[in-house]
Amino acid sequence: MARLGVFVCHCGANIRRTVDVERVKEFANDLPGVVLSEDYPYLCSAPGQRMVEEAIKEKGLTGVVVAACSPHLHEPTFRGASAEAGLNPYLCEMANIREQCSWVHSNGVLATDKACDIVATMVEKVKRNQPLEPIEVPVQRGALVVGAGVAGIRAALDIANAGYPVTLVEKQSSIGGNMARLSETFPTLDCSQCILTPLMVQVSRHPNIELLTYSEVEEVSGYVGNFKIRIKKKPRYIIEDLCTGCDDCVPVCPVTLPNEFDMNLAWRKAIHIPFAQAVPAIYTLDAENCINSNLESESGDYRVLACEACALACGPDAIDF
Structure with missing residues (x-):
């Protein structure tokens, strides 16, 4: 049987000035599985987090919904508080009623209705969440940079200078991109080639960079840290090791x-x-x-x-x- 707690944050006046936090709290209290519903001016503060932790312990909560700001900002905060209280952090979810309600709506009644819907949705999600544990996976210590314009060149050099192997792929027969076409650069009107050419030479000579020109990425598979890339190298019809660039x-x-x-x-x-x-x-x-x-x-x-x-x-x- 789910025993969920819902905590509604005022975010000072950011949420409270538009959303009726009292009505959201009362609405959440009547949802199936919810045994506790509270509101607080600043849930992200130390007292606010302490309130969440104590409620988890005292009420034996099996899940938590925090109705507040974006999860990008404070999801780690409240999942950390849940973990401190002995609750699996992945049983804590954020209902974003600030960016998705109070900040984008001027009609308080409609904003509050929407906030209630979001809270109800996250309550149902938490009921279906499973406890998770982070795992470690081996990571390929290297990088693929696609596109060897000035941005790709700079990225490849930064990674390579940090000690990691880099594969730099460019579909044209030379690196440089559109910047190689320019005579001056905005806004200082500096010589484009004076900036770009040394970087191009560094890339070609860097021991940590494998340069694949006249090549294109055909297939990407795998996952973060362990991608598998298939690259098609188009024929130049020139034996690269023999060509001296003599122009004959x-x-x-x-x-x-x-x-x-x-x-x-x-x-x-x-x-x-x-x-x-x-x-x-x-x-x-x-x-x-x-x-x-x-x-x-x-x-x-x-x-x-x-x-x-x-x-x-x-x-x-x-x-x-």
């Missing part, structure tokens, strides 16, 4: 296209690097726009014949297309 492949490429990095106001080749300060400084071959022809072989398979101009010009033989 660009002049010989016969394909000219609008440059997306420059908002299509400039031009690039099918094999390109997005901008001069790109990190990593590795070229990407735009396979969709490369000159090629799909020829069907006798076996029914397709093979791609490219012009191979870039491959012939590449001294390190880094083209893999």
Whole structure:
């Protein structure tokens, strides 16, 4: 048999000026399972918490509802008081009659009616609550940062500098994001690249950061502290360890296209690097726009014949297309 206590807080005048706390208390007292209903000017104060603790012990309460402010503010307070009195803290619930009633309604009658409904709802919830105990689970001591604009770069560096491994994923072929497109930054008109480029270089050289460019998150599973992430890395058609960024492949490429990095106001080749300060400084071959022809072989398979101009010009033989 449930033996519940309901405690209604005035929150000074924050709740009392709009909500009739006496009516809420009397309403709660008539709810099935409620054996005690009290109101108090400041339940979060030391005397208020002491009143809750003493009531739990004296009345043998099996559950508590505190009608007061948001649970984000004082749920830990009252669950702590419940635990001090020997009640499982998860059998204590907050009914938010401040942010959801007194602060958002000017009609006192309707605000009080709503407060009564919220209290009744939380009383029924507490009846169905089960005692819980916190558990410890192993946590993967690392982080995934998705997006390597200036915010993602800064986040990755902060985590990595704290000693934790970081995987930084960026869908474009270079990190930097939109800030890399700017010449000055607001409001001081400082040089954008003067701020961004050193951070990009730090990311690429940091021993705690694994940088995955031209990659996208495909699947997320697991739970907080133990996520499993599937990442798809798109092909550059360049052997990254061999590419020196010499630029010999660009002049010989016969394909000219609008440059997306420059908002299509400039031009690039099918094999390109997005901008001069790109990190990593590795070229990407735009396979969709490369000159090629799909020829069907006798076996029914397709093979791609490219012009191979870039491959012939590449001294390190880094083209893999």
